[in-house]
Amino acid sequence: MSTGVSGGAAADVVVVGAGIVGAACARALARAGTRVTVLDRGAAASATSAHGEGNLLVSDKGPGPELDLALVSLRRWTVLAGELADELGPRFPSVEHEPKGGLVVVASEPGLAGLRELAAGQRAAGVEAVEVTGEQARELEPDLAPGVLGGVHYPQDAQVQPVVATEALLASARRAGAVVRTGVEVTGGLRGADGRLVGVTTSAGDLAAGAVVVAAGPWSGEVARRLGAWVPVRPRRGTVLVTTPMSQRVHHKVYDGDYFAATQSAGAELQTSAVVESTRGGTVLIGSSREQVGFDDRPRAEVLAHMARRAVAVFPFLAQTNVMRSYLGFRPYMPDHLPVIGADPELPGLWFATGHEGAGVGLAPATGDLVAAALLGADPAVDPRPYAADRPTLSALRPDVSDAQAAQVTCASGTTEKAHEGVRP
Amino acid sequence: MTSHRISAEADPVRPGADRPLTIVVDGEPVTGTAGQTLAGVLLGAGRREWRTTSGGGAPRGVFCGIGVCFDCLVEVNGLRDVRACLRRAQDGDVVVRQGPDRAGAQEADR
Amino acid sequence: MNGVRGRHVVVVGAGPAGLAAARAAADAGARVTLLDAADGLGGQYWRHLPQARPAAREQVLHHRWDTYRELSAAVREHPAVTVRASAQVWSLDRLDDGVRLHVLVGEPDDAGRAPLALAPDALVLATGAHDRTLPFPGWQLPGVYSAGAAQALAKGERVAVGRRVVVAGAGPFLLPVASSLLRTGAAVLGVHEASRAGALARWLDRPWELAAVPGKAAELAGYVAELARHRVPWRAGEAVVAAHGDGQVEAVTIARLDARWAPVPGTERVVAADAVAVSHGFTPRLELAVAAGCALTPGRFVVVDRAQATSVPGVWAAGEVTGIGGADAALAEGAVAGAAAAGADPAPSAVRARDRARGFTARIEAAHGVRGGWVRWLRDDTVVCRCEETTYGRLREVADLTASRETRSVKLTSRAGLGPCQARMCGRTVEELLGAMDPGGPGVDRRPVVVPVRLGDLAALPDAPELPPTPATTGDPT
Ligand SMILES: Cc1cc2nc3c(=O)[nH]c(=O)nc-3n(C[C@H](O)[C@H](O)[C@H](O)COP(=O)(O)OP(=O)(O)OC[C@H]3O[C@@H](n4cnc5c(N)ncnc54)[C@H](O)[C@@H]3O)c2cc1C
Ligand SMILES: Cc1cc2nc3c(=O)[nH]c(=O)nc-3n(C[C@H](O)[C@H](O)[C@H](O)COP(=O)(O)OP(=O)(O)OC[C@H]3O[C@@H](n4cnc5c(N)ncnc54)[C@H](O)[C@@H]3O)c2cc1C
Numbered sequence A: 001m002s003t004g005v006s007g008g009a010a011a012d013v014v015v016v017g018a019g020i021v022g023a024a025c026a027r028a029l030a031r032a033g034t035r036v037t038v039l040d041r042g043a044a045a046s047a048t049s050a051h052g053e054g055n056l057l058v059s060d061k062g063p064g065p066e067l068d069l070a071l072v073s074l075r076r077w078t079v080l081a082g083e084l085a086d087e088l089g090p091r092f093p094s095v096e097h098e099p100k101g102g103l104v105v106v107a108s109e110p111g112l113a114g115l116r117e118l119a120a121g122q123r124a125a126g127v128e129a130v131e132v133t134g135e136q137a138r139e140l141e142p143d144l145a146p147g148v149l150g151g152v153h154y155p156q157d158a159q160v161q162p163v164v165a166t167e168a169l170l171a172s173a174r175r176a177g178a179v180v181r182t183g184v185e186v187t188g189g190l191r192g193a194d195g196r197l198v199g200v201t202t203s204a205g206d207l208a209a210g211a212v213v214v215a216a217g218p219w220s221g222e223v224a225r226r227l228g229a230w231v232p233v234r235p236r237r238g239t240v241l242v243t244t245p246m247s248q249r250v251h252h253k254v255y256d257g258d259y260f261a262a263t264q265s266a267g268a269e270l271q272t273s274a275v276v277e278s279t280r281g282g283t284v285l286i287g288s289s290r291e292q293v294g295f296d297d298r299p300r301a302e303v304l305a306h307m308a309r310r311a312v313a314v315f316p317f318l319a320q321t322n323v324m325r326s327y328l329g330f331r332p333y334m335p336d337h338l339p340v341i342g343a344d345p346e347l348p349g350l351w352f353a354t355g356h357e358g359a360g361v362g363l364a365p366a367t368g369d370l371v372a373a374a375l376l377g378a379d380p381a382v383d384p385r386p387y388a389a390d391r392p393t394l395s396a397l398r399p400d401v402s403d404a405q406a407a408q409v410t411c412a413s414g415t416t417e418k419a420h421e422g423v424r425p
Numbered sequence B: 001m002t003s004h005r006i007s008a009e010a011d012p013v014r015p016g017a018d019r020p021l022t023i024v025v026d027g028e029p030v031t032g033t034a035g036q037t038l039a040g041v042l043l044g045a046g047r048r049e050w051r052t053t054s055g056g057g058a059p060r061g062v063f064c065g066i067g068v069c070f071d072c073l074v075e076v077n078g079l080r081d082v083r084a085c086l087r088r089a090q091d092g093d094v095v096v097r098q099g100p101d102r103a104g105a106q107e108a109d110r
Numbered sequence C: 001m002n003g004v005r006g007r008h009v010v011v012v013g014a015g016p017a018g019l020a021a022a023r024a025a026a027d028a029g030a031r032v033t034l035l036d037a038a039d040g041l042g043g044q045y046w047r048h049l050p051q052a053r054p055a056a057r058e059q060v061l062h063h064r065w066d067t068y069r070e071l072s073a074a075v076r077e078h079p080a081v082t083v084r085a086s087a088q089v090w091s092l093d094r095l096d097d098g099v100r101l102h103v104l105v106g107e108p109d110d111a112g113r114a115p116l117a118l119a120p121d122a123l124v125l126a127t128g129a130h131d132r133t134l135p136f137p138g139w140q141l142p143g144v145y146s147a148g149a150a151q152a153l154a155k156g157e158r159v160a161v162g163r164r165v166v167v168a169g170a171g172p173f174l175l176p177v178a179s180s181l182l183r184t185g186a187a188v189l190g191v192h193e194a195s196r197a198g199a200l201a202r203w204l205d206r207p208w209e210l211a212a213v214p215g216k217a218a219e220l221a222g223y224v225a226e227l228a229r230h231r232v233p234w235r236a237g238e239a240v241v242a243a244h245g246d247g248q249v250e251a252v253t254i255a256r257l258d259a260r261w262a263p264v265p266g267t268e269r270v271v272a273a274d275a276v277a278v279s280h281g282f283t284p285r286l287e288l289a290v291a292a293g294c295a296l297t298p299g300r301f302v303v304v305d306r307a308q309a310t311s312v313p314g315v316w317a318a319g320e321v322t323g324i325g326g327a328d329a330a331l332a333e334g335a336v337a338g339a340a341a342a343g344a345d346p347a348p349s350a351v352r353a354r355d356r357a358r359g360f361t362a363r364i365e366a367a368h369g370v371r372g373g374w375v376r377w378l379r380d381d382t383v384v385c386r387c388e389e390t391t392y393g394r395l396r397e398v399a400d401l402t403a404s405r406e407t408r409s410v411k412l413t414s415r416a417g418l419g420p421c422q423a424r425m426c427g428r429t430v431e432e433l434l435g436a437m438d439p440g441g442p443g444v445d446r447r448p449v450v451v452p453v454r455l456g457d458l459a460a461l462p463d464a465p466e467l468p469p470t471p472a473t474t475g476d477p478t
């Protein structure tokens, strides 16, 4: 029985994971006066959040709770980018927030009809979605393929540089008193006499906490298991291509209408689309593929070829450009396509902020706010129920975990009381 | 002229007769001999910078000479990002300087 | 001929290691495909004038030119070897049942190159190394070259990089570079070796210590005699610590170094020069080895066993990807790897030659390996990443502001290593400056796209690439 707190002083909240979601949670909680410790087994901003892109999209989401969260989060990013710049000063690298707008294009009449229907629903949910003719599309993007029939322009779509954004959120959280400890792996949970989760065991000792927030990206399922709980997050692999720097010829986030189908489908087979965007560094990013191959990190040329075909179909000039890098990451995928934000229904003291799949960068600020509001009992900016861990679509999948996981859990009655006081309302 | 091609008469390897070729570099003819790379032609003619960096606007030419540093990139016959140290020159090649690439986006934090 | 008859061995790289491997594999009964991105054979060591510029006495620039002539003729004429020049392996897929190589054949960096996919029974990686230059103020000026560049231009172009040239850095490689420069007619103002007397100097004084590698000893002794003849000073414990000039090099600052390679204050002197050739060691070309999943040593070379087998079944490695030992070691390792890849027992003489050469490898590293004091010649405005022009000061500032020492994050926040060379020039340096070496891991050397590829060529790849029949008997001319 371990009661020692060799890992450091007890925290009000331990956040597991220093990716963009954990960073946003830590910042929101720390600024609300909570003593936060962020733990990451690796380095900060180095896992999924460093292996994706930084699109902040509403265009790719159909009406529903994910879109509602995205709209709130998009507005938050606009404010946040300014706040972070002011707070961290001009020497801090820029988060490169660019509200450049998205353009979804199609090359067929049926494609256009489908897109039109989607846009109508999105408009009803509050999205700006402007249908454009082929000619208008080419005014926005002069280098589009001649075959483009038309599309929809989404002025709200934006982007940030996700690694800088994560580091900026962490730097801001640190200024508000948060402690970020890297190279510390969470190995299990500490339980109070009443069974409540009162901290974590780690590779660097135990750490008592009033609440534990799991923001471990695609590894959240494994972390939950170690803590004696369950969340059905799975990795969904994605690959991105990067060109050499060039003068800017792509001005929006441009993608073919098929992208939507790929995000909404659960198929394991290879799906690719081509979201083409330029970055401030002059490179063009082309993303991305979706594959369910577990954590297999062996790249495949076939995937790159698929993506290249898509990209060249939208922007023929890209055929002449050089691809200098590809990288791949694992989106934290949820079977019902919604993140999990909120308390675990069975284990008191455990909270989730995970499962954002291909939208974690966009959804991070709103997620952080929701977690802070829920933990501190404040009013949330959006109705949190659709993201709750006990929503019906998840309850239906829930296995019986209570006894199987007992081995991971250390009883820590000695720290229980102190930890209980942890979270101040 | 600092960099230069060794004159055939003075060269201990006793090269065969020159087979001259001319490439056009930023509008100016530059002469070399068949078998040289673009970088070889340029350096052989005493030119040692032909690219401008994106961020700092600094001059660059050959650094590694074997295709790993990408300092020597040129546009050749309309195709960008060709390593001059690897590509053999062809008579009539049109070579254009690659300049700053980032449309107005100087890094704010440099 | 005791290998598995008909086994298809693909050798990547046609330098000394790859040539020796291809011949040994073919002699052991394998069918061999030898690939090199260059349009000729020989690799870095035997870089020579192209076919379009035949020379009567090419051999005066080379050591063991006869070996090259013999090896290249052997692989070209061997009925079981297909030589493919201008064949760039741009990616490697690691599949459950082996590896698949993706190759583009054509002019370097061209659009519309011909795709080729190979699924070998055995793979020999002989991709060599490139030289490494530590940054110093002004190293980005035109007229500063890596020592390898000066060498490649002298041998492969008959171009002299300058008329008054300073050679500096570390290791025995500086000697052949100085020699080649002399043979371009340049005045070599000095050869400045960072390691202090006791390293190469001792070998030069006591050549019998090199007797175990007779070829190398004779070669080095020859260079020393040549430098003496031309009155070129060779100085140990010195470095070029800055280059100066308006738009190109006009002068360099040379300083004495202490044993840790830190400049000794007050010893600086400025020397007028129109070119500088500087290298401090070599960095192996690991892209394919990393993609194949090969284990790496802490110093990040490919781990091989006595038969040159890597940790990945079906993959062997030889030459400078496994350690910097010069051409003799590369030849010996190639001969062992080629035979083993073909399923044969390597000749005992080849194994012995390899073992002898390895001693030399270890001694180069011990004597000339980079020492941390060099950081002291950096200034805040010294460019570290040549592509993105990230300075030393900015790199440190960003690492401090983000409280990060991890290369992936710092790369994306400082931009160091994000440019077209993909951290080939600055990656190791940035890792050292951050103290973020990734022991045993690939660190900055994970580059799934081995060299830039035109997006159109990617798009044109066949969906399920048809593998060519195992090579026929004719060798492509190169
Ligand atoms: C190819 C690709 C493209 C994408 N494009 C976009 C896009 O354009 N826009 C967008 O919004 N999103 C995009 N995404 C998705 C986005 O990247 C993710 O949703 C987001 O990064 C998830 O952040 P996270 O903080 O949850 O996870 P991560 O960044 O993975 O962070 C989780 C952290 O938890 C740590 N951890 C795991 N286990 C433990 C443990 N036991 N103990 C301690 N620490 C642990 C990990 O080390 C890691 O650092 C993309 C993703 C991919 C793969
Ligand atoms: C520029 C330079 C000049 C040198 N000159 C000398 C010298 O004069 N004297 C000396 O003693 N040492 C010299 N060296 C050291 C030299 O590396 C070794 O002595 C020797 O050449 C190593 O042999 P190797 O077979 O291991 O590799 P290399 O000779 O380097 O051969 C590797 C080959 O692999 C090919 N290759 C690599 N990757 C791929 C790919 N993905 N697809 C297709 N082909 C690929 C390359 O094109 C290259 O031809 C030089 C090194 C460099 C970098």
Ligand code: FES
Residues within 6 Å of the ligand: B061, B062, B063, B064, B065, B066, B067, B068, B069, B070, B071, B072, B073, B083, B084, B085, B086
């Ligand atoms: S000089 Fe380095 S790539 Fe050409």
